[in-house]
Amino acid sequence: MQALPKCARSLYAPFTHPKHTNRIRFSPVSQPQPWTRSFHASASYRALPLAFDLYDNSGEATGAPILILHGLFGSKRNNRSISKALARDLSRPIYALDLRNHGDSPHEKEHNYVALAQDTEAFLKEHNLKDATLIGHSMGAKTVMTMALRDPSCCANIIAVDNAPVDAALLSDFPRYVEGMRRVESANPQSQKEANKILEPFAPDLAVRQYLLTNFARPGPGEPYKWRIPIHTLANSLGNLGDFPFRNPEEARFNKPALFVRGTKSHYVADETIPIIGRFFPRFQMVDVDSGHWVISENPEAFRQAVVEFLQDSE
Incomplete structure (x- = not known):
């Protein structure tokens, strides 16, 4: 100490x-x-x-x-x-x-x-x-x-x-991740391997891609892969997530x-x-x-x- x-x-x-x-x-x-x-x-x-x-x-x-x-x-x-x-x-x-x-x-x-x-x-x-x-x-x-x-x-x-x-604004990495996830969503890939390839230019680090892709799954057997999280909502919320609701430590x-x-x-x-x-x-x-x-x-x-x-x- x-x-x-x-x-x-x-x-x-x-x-x-x-x-x-x-x-x-x-x-x-x-x-x-x-x-x-x-x-x-x-x-x-x-x-x-x-x-x-x-x-x-x-x-x-x-x-x-x-x-x-x-x-x-x-x-x-x-x-x-x-x-x-x-x-x-x-x-x-x-x-x-x-x-x-x-x-x-x-x-x-x-x-x-x-x-x-x-x-x-x-x-x-x-x-x-x-x-x-x-x-x-x-x-x-x-x-x-x-x-x-x-x-x-x-x-x-x-x-x-x-x-x-x-x-404090989020690091620029996060908007890039969102853009990559949107590209995956638009491409409608049929496997995580395909999704990983689309995401790679936006998240070059394999560990980060694996982290993001934990949200990309089949809702049920035989169903197409989808994001389990609302990408559009979270993309619109990036500004809020850089914010902090308290301004004055005196209060x-x-x-x-x-x-x-x-x-x-x-x-x-x-x-x-x-x-x-x-x-x-x-x-x-x-x-x-x-x-x-x-x-x-x-x-x-x-x-x-x-x-x-x-x-x-x-x-």
């Missing part, structure tokens, strides 16, 4: 943060301001029922629940291995969710962080889940941050993976423990975002993991260790 020098602890002034520091812990530097919601953050949408998988280590995981939320174009299946590992290590049940417009969950034209947060808040209430830990990657990370700032009582702590509470603050995990080869959580993270989440810690943006799949063991250590320290 590395401590910052006293002069660098004010989160209201810029400071540099060494990219490869293993873990830095921050403490509150001032009394929290009264919490209010901005209009955008308190907008109301129809909550959708979310599909999920439960991992409870064969019934032996009986602690407080953990929810894990995937990123854009992902699904609950992406988090199968890490969910099993955390249920075993922490003896806590893990709920891996499909967010709206993904996986087996319903589709809806509204796709922004407030709508995603409201779906997940409704899931917590429906399943009577108390003192939960919320884990989210990328799109899921901004969703759990939104939940924590909308209603700090909804959870015990959060873990945000490779995203920050700032407005919303989460004073419970928060862990931010970022990939050392990723650009989603730049050093310049550290002060604003600290103002929204004054008790945050940060861990750097040797990976790109897809932290959990690229370095699952380092991620698992960071989560276990954080949650054991928080008990």
Whole structure:
């Protein structure tokens, strides 16, 4: 554990943060301001029922629940291995969710962080889940941050993976992925092999293509391949997904423990975002993991260790 020098602890002034520091812990530097919601953050949408998988280590995981939320174009299946590992290590049940417009969950034209947060808040209430830990990657990370700032009582702590509470346009990779997926949709390929060939110019990395193509499947035996996700809706929502619904840390603050995990080869959580993270989440810690943006799949063991250590320290 590395401590910052006293002069660098004010989160209201810029400071540099060494990219490869293993873990830095921050403490509150001032009394929290009264919490209010901005209009955008308190907008109301129809909550959708979310599909999920439960991992409870064969019934032996009986602690407080953990929810894990995937990123854009992902699904609950992406988090199968890490969910099993955390249920075993922490003896806590893990709920891996499909967010709206993904996986087996319903589709809806509204796709922004407030709508995603409201779906997940409704899931917590429906399943009577108390003192939960919320884990989210990328799109899921901004969703759990939104939940924590909308209603700090909804959870015990959060873990945000490779995203920050700032407005920042998605990397140009994602519009290219969408264009490639649209080309696949227009071509109506009869196999994943054909779809992969069409997608290759838009997603040269094989691992990324394989990730995207987990959404390309037959609805039933003998039926043609289709995207399981609404490409048009998600394409129209890319701007929303670069947004963050809270603008003013003086109006919303989460004073419970928060862990931010970022990939050392990723650009989603730049050093310049550290002060604003600290103002929204004054008790945050940060861990750097040797990976790109897809932290959990690229370095699952380092991620698992960071989560276990954080949650054991928080008990």
